[in-house]
Amino acid sequence: MNIVEISKVLANQTRVNILKWLKEPEANFPPHQEIDHFDDGVCVGFIQDKTGLSQSTISTYLNSMQNAKLVIPTRHGKWTYYRRNEEVIKAYLKTLEQEL
Amino acid sequence: MNIVEISKVLANQTRVNILKWLKEPEANFPPHQEIDHFDDGVCVGFIQDKTGLSQSTISTYLNSMQNAKLVIPTRHGKWTYYRRNEEVIKAYLKTLEQEL
DNA sequence: TTTATATATCTAAAAATTTAGATATATAAA
DNA sequence: TTTATATATCTAAATTTTTAGATATATAAA
Numbered sequence: 001m002n003i004v005e006i007s008k009v010l011a012n013q014t015r016v017n018i019l020k021w022l023k024e025p026e027a028n029f030p031p032h033q034e035i036d037h038f039d040d041g042v043c044v045g046f047i048q049d050k051t052g053l054s055q056s057t058i059s060t061y062l063n064s065m066q067n068a069k070l071v072i073p074t075r076h077g078k079w080t081y082y083r084r085n086e087e088v089i090k091a092y093l094k095t096l097e098q099e100l
Numbered sequence: 101m102n103i104v105e106i107s108k109v110l111a112n113q114t115r116v117n118i119l120k121w122l123k124e125p126e127a128n129f130p131p132h133q134e135i136d137h138f139d140d141g142v143c144v145g146f147i148q149d150k151t152g153l154s155q156s157t158i159s160t161y162l163n164s165m166q167n168a169k170l171v172i173p174t175r176h177g178k179w180t181y182y183r184r185n186e187e188v189i190k191a192y193l194k195t196l197e198q199e200l
Numbered sequence: 201t202t203t204a205t206a207t208a209t210c211t212a213a214a215a216a217t218t219t220a221g222a223t224a225t226a227t228a229a230a
Numbered sequence: 231t232t233t234a235t236a237t238a239t240c241t242a243a244a245t246t247t248t249t250a251g252a253t254a255t256a257t258a259a260a
Binding site: 143144145155156158159160162163175176178179180 | 236238
Binding site for chain 1: 205206207208209222
């Protein structure tokens with residue numbers, strides 16, 4: 001858990017939005033077709049649609065968020081679903097409280 | 101209180117260090133000559149010495165931290181002292197906890 | 201097995217950040 | 231009132247981030 005690396009992720013409104021949206025996938029995204037739950041998160045395409053940015057940009061964003069361990073990817077067929085990594089998010093907040 | 105603006109400040113190890121050092125000026129900086137307390141924080145020169153970066157860089161950093169309202173400057177003679185703005189730091193942590 | 205679709209990676213241009221030297225300004229000291 | 235010192239601002243070069251088009255890869259569908 002790296003404070004500066006995670007802060008870099010949060011230093012961009014779109015990436016903050018993605019993390020927020022993933023808190024309540026049902027409220028923020030349409031239902032998936034192949035899978036009837038959001039247990040593994042939301043597929044890249046839905047996230048891309050919601051941001052309005054290009055596919056490659058969102059893929060890059062999600063990759064940086066994954067590197068910082070803020071999200072966890074799961075592959076289902078040809079889709080990749082991303083969900084929040086609550087443990088790391090909690091650890092980040094706790095560390096900020098203690099050290100900052 | 102702007103999450104992205106503050107996260108940008110925290111996206112740099114030196115700036116995070118400065119905030120940490122300012123939590124305990126007595127432990128992290130030599131005593132000031134003209135003023136026998138750290139109530140208004142620490143002068144720019146001491147902060148610069150500790151980081152090893154140039155005077156203009158540290159001034160730029162402190163300016164960005166001041167714009168984000170993370171620190172408060174106070175002028176004493178020819179020195180500018182910077183201290184933490186605990187209210188904004190707390191508000192940032194609270195907002196992150198709620199929204200993130 | 202060819203085709204379509206979802207996502208990742210490569211590449212590169214534009215924008216932002218980092219960093220420091222030079223200069224300006226404000227104040228204190230001589 | 232000239233000089234020295236502390237900090238801020240200006241300028242510019244180097245680096246990093248942002249962003250998207252092009253291409254590659256993985257899987258499903260036909």
